Amino acid sequence: MGKYAVFIWSSYGVSCAVLAGLVIATIAQLYRQRRLLRRLESGSIERP
């Protein structure tokens, strides 16, 4: 990559970080929502 290596690897690095962050956030939100829904359906959550 020569003298441009820092620009090239930074581009791929930040892109991977942004997309990985989105994937992790999506999976975490899915698990949280599923857990919440299960608790609501079983009636173990206090009613508002």
Place this chain on the structure above:
Amino acid sequence: MTPLMNRYAHPTHFMRVSGIALPWLAAASVIALVVALYVALFVAPEDYLQGQTVRIMFLHVPAAWLALGGYVAIAIASVTGWIWKRPLADVAARAIAPTGACFTLIVLLTGSLWGKPMWGTWWVWDARLTSVAILLLLYLGYIALWNAIEEPSLAARAAGALALIGVVNVPVIHFSVSWWNTLHQPASVLRLDGPTIHPALLVPLLLMFAALSLLMVTITLARMRLEILRRRTRMLRLRSAQA
């Protein structure tokens, strides 16, 4: 069209089909990304003019196509939700937005990292760069509207209106390099007279586009499932409150 939509655009049917498809799509995305990254970083030749920095193009350009495509898809889904009153269309519109915003952010970041060695500057307020920055603000505004309004159908109408107003920015971004003087190079792939880019560089570019498109579809499906679960949770809470 309506019976077909009735059958396939039902959230229950969607949850069943997407539940089966999602693991396969996720696996295909990972494999496609590994192949595309390997070709982009280690197989593709360097450009005669831009040298090794051309490797940034393999991320920058597909991300730009997906950022623009995502916004157009949101506008189309919003109109579909309005006309046919399909909740799944609104669900899809909301689900696309975070991925579209991430790709817009990637366009700006990789553009900046490509601009410094090629133009000698990280940023200029020219038509192309500014209109892409506006696209990111539109995405963030769209996401914020969805988060701010509790009632999903009302949120879909308000955010959809913003999506439709903002879609004017899409042709502005595409044609900005022809309409105004800009540091940004003109289009070299999406041209009426065909691509001017060498096949040795076009193939890795299209490979990366295919891989990132697969990833976008996978994340969108997962986020659509998330939105359906959110709506079920909200419905159960409302029922509990009324009981």
